[in-house]
Amino acid sequence: MTRIAYICMDRGVPVWGRTGSSIHVQEVIRAFRALGADVELFAASADDDPPRDLAAVPVHCVPVAQEGPRAARERSAVAANRDLRAALEDEQPFDLVYERYSLWSFAGMDFAREAGISGVLEVNAPLIDQQAEYRGLVDRQGADRIAAQVFGASRVLVALSSAIADYLGRYRGTRGRVEIIPDGVNPDRFRLDCKPALPAAHRWSVGFVGSLKPWHGLGTLVDACARLHQVHPDTRLVVVGDGPERPRLAAQAADLGVSDAVLLTGSVPPHEVPGLLASMNAAVAPYPNLPTFYFSPLKIFEYMAAGLPVVASRIGQIPEVIRDGVHGLLCAPGDAAAVAAALCRLKEDPDLGARLGRAARAHVVQHYTWNHVASRILHLAGVASYPDRALPAESLSS
Template sequence: MKVAYVCADVGIPVFGQKGCAIHVQEIIRSFLAKNIEISLFTPRLGEKKPCDFEKINIYPLPPIPKVEKGEREKIALSINSDLDSLLTLTQPFDFIYERYSLWSYAGVEFAQKRGIPSILEVNAPLIIEQDRHRGLVHRQEAEKIAQRVFESATVIIAVSKEIKSYVSQYVSNPEKITVIPNGVNAQRFSDDVIKNSHKESNYRFTVGFVGSLKPWHGLPILIDSFARFNRDYPESRLLIVGDGAEKDFLVENVEQRQLQSAVQFVGAVSPDMIPYWLGKMDVGVAPYPSLDNFYFSPLKVYEYMAAGLPVIASNIGQIKELIEDGVDGLLCEAGDSLALTNALITLARSHLLRDKLGTSARAKILSHYTWNKVVDKILACVEQSRLRIKEGNS
């Protein structure tokens, strides 16, 4: 089987360390594990190609120069002709798999013209995100493309129910939207990896966070909660693994609270190193603030749980469906820093509770939420789509 994987979003370095890049890599990796031949089409490769990706065919799309925002949007839109030409030159494909981006439609329309399935993966309401956080000059054009690409795709994979609801407004047939949450790479969290992770000799109870340092991840809430917790547990520490636009603000926040000796900013690390850093933590935290229409399928939560960590997370969106409070994690009201502090104290006091929650969480994730299982569901969608296309042509 041969698939064209299209990631036309210039904001995603497909071989990078961001959560979106990890998602791309793990879907590709799981396709490869099923002996599917991958041709990757992207304008931005990012870092060095992973060693297990040697067999994939890479077809670079034109890079987008750093010019005025509106001009960048027009250039991104023009890449559709390049993508169509490359797909035409490198065909045939059994199906097209594309990660939705603001300006790309050529992949799904290529599939539509040739009577093959197209699977469109949607991870976020990009028009809303772009307009709110980075600015969107040609919003009306982006809305038209969303309508065009969502309608043309054979199957749409939404990572959460909230994303499905968002996409439904653009399509005439919402039944073609399937919700498939994110997962973990089970090999990275194997029994051997977990057994070999160990705390340092100068052990301190460690609260941990992994992810990009962005406003919607609730790091100020975490720092506020930890400051209160640290007063009662002065030997504790907070480990923040990741980087992003909020780092300077967060560092200043820590300094103002005189917590420099208790808070460590690790910076961005490669996906392979995530289990190592999780192994240094006693609890993983996802302190999301109260957000309207929380649409995330948080990789950090799945990976905390896969590592056997007890998790404290906001009772919001998909998280409250994934975690059963008191069984495989603890849930707090979103944005409630005092509730988060109390949850930290509860876990600090009971090693038995930490073990119970972590063991249950790990079992749930490895049984139901791995990337291989995600791709099994995707391939089932491909097969159903293929049958529908065949029936429609007969």
């Protein structure tokens, strides 16, 4: 049996949490196990209870300071590499070390290289730039040095999008080792016969699932749904998730006179998301026109697996996954009028919505499941004779 050490040393990604990042960790582990691998988890944040089907996964907690001055927290994260290395040595042998890249972690890839086993590093974002812009970064030079070290030590670098692949290409020695593997979905979580969690109340529901962050374009969504509501008063917006933008969204809805047509559910556990999606008639990913769009949006794949017609911004990876008019409707980023028009189309033409939803689910089931993702990772790592589950060509080139 293939033994995999899965590492997540980012305190901002609680491995048993509710965010998209946490779900990503859980689904990759779940898919590795479904393919017959034995997975041990090494994590900085594993405080919550695991999902029942992952309760048997051994978890090795590696403490990292989460309070105090930022510089002290950065030093604590670097020092945690000693504890991570010791934990890996105690639990070896492994056939593969698979790590979700975090700013200060390098012990996993160094351990894999020195042990002569495969080390695969999954890079989800240009973390140095992101940390500096949104949270603050004291030792940027140290973060750059560790990034070069860990990128150089890995056998394979998994980039979730072409923008991340381009970012990795800025580092010496990465050429030829970067593979683009987008996010995936577990179709079994989003069964078409799932019972809706919300009463229909004779309303046609537009939905969003995700954290309420500025880069998700939620102001555009509220504006678009207010326009839709003017034409079709029997519509509502259901926003599933929480975050710093929630007060602003509530205030915007009040200013536009649509508070009664906007439901903000707050954070919900992952097992409640399928029922909430089943309560929606269409789902939206209204990203603004960001200068660098590096996301592989998990919400897109979940909307599609739920059989929903999707309205999304034509930006980054999204047009590679959603073919306009075939799997969903694409709009210019940040264009509330275009989003409203697309939603009106779907409201007024139920057959169009049904056709797009069926095609969307069939597309992700064929090409974008977590089992596809895990099979490809194991094939690239060369740890066993797993098939190379090919993804669409435009999603693989780096």
